[in-house]
Amino acid sequence: MKALVYQGPGQKDWIEKDKPGIEKPTDVIVKVTKTTICGTDLHILKGDVPAVTPGRTLGHEGVGIVEAVGDAVANFKPGDPVLISCVTSCGKCANCKRQLYAHCDDGGWILGHLIDGTQAEYVRIPHGDNSLYPIPEGADEEALVMLSDIMPTGLEIGVQYGRVKPGDTVAIVGAGPVGMSVLLTAQFYSPGKLIMIDMDPARLELAKQFGATDTLQVGSVDVVEEIMKMTGGLGVDVAIEAVGVPATFDTCQKIVSAGGSIANVGVHGKPVELHIEELWIKNINISMGLVSTNTTPMLLKTLGSGKVDPAKLVTHRLKLDEIMDAYEIFGNAAREKAMKIILTA
């Protein structure tokens, strides 16, 4: 079969590789029908995630058809259409029992990281019973691909950790796929204002179409000053960081109101300066974490009811064997006006 393989920093290839087989009785082999590229894959390619070693197939998002199941798999059989979660979980260990699947004893984020991922014709999913979801009849598969990672990430680590409530003023720093997923899922809670912040005017324009009440372009306005004007000097109830650099975390520290929350979603490679000397007196909450995808069943229901349409994040559609071109487009997202690329086998 063909797979997109990491060959060391800056290098990747679409090459012939052995088709995965059942290794443990809890494994499921999935024939990938649709997958996509995540910002995290670009981090890996830069060499930012040294746990990924050369030869690793990338990708942790997608949908497919069950090809084979191990003897212990009870929920799936060959031919079943499935949604692949970016987080693998046994469903039985102490952390799984409290739905903290990100920290499963025998799972967590391993796909396209510690084991071969979904940017291939076939993928082996450990603990298939708990790590796959049946695809409801008539569901939009492109929308479902957004449920592998970015939608649960936005909802769990942005909106839920940030404690977004009805009427809140929410600022989202970063209008990439993850920031946009925060924007879409925050609307479940009817916030009063949704302020999107980015330097890319095209992404801010898209954010308006997706429900942002206000947008602020970094570089053309003083973001902190504008937020203070908009909020009568109070700041925002919830500041959500969806980029992963010190500057954007710092913006969140400056714009959070007394009693508010900072929810960090971005993956950081460098330390940030925590201004505890200013924040201690403000009764704020700071949160961060890795997505557990425990909200996936809930997101599947909201999708079914038409309450949210993550398929609108898809800007490009290519064939799976055009994945090298897709990386080129996704790696130049601002120039190409790209958000999410669907790769169909």
Ligand SMILES: NC(=O)c1ccc[n+]([C@@H]2O[C@H](COP(=O)([O-])OP(=O)(O)OC[C@H]3O[C@@H](n4cnc5c(N)ncnc54)[C@H](O)[C@@H]3O)[C@@H](O)[C@H]2O)c1
């Ligand atoms: N916590 C988790 O479980 C989890 C899961 C998935 C992704 N992530 C992380 O979430 C972050 C966002 O992911 P993405 O795929 O949307 O990334 P992305 O790179 O596509 O988007 C980031 C956006 O931030 C904007 N940006 C860059 N610098 C900025 C600045 N100084 N001020 C304002 N905006 C700025 C960019 O223009 C871009 O639109 C990444 O760090 C990613 O690794 C975290």
Ligand SMILES: [Zn+2]
């Ligand atoms: Zn991802």
Ligand SMILES: [Zn+2]
């Ligand atoms: Zn577990």
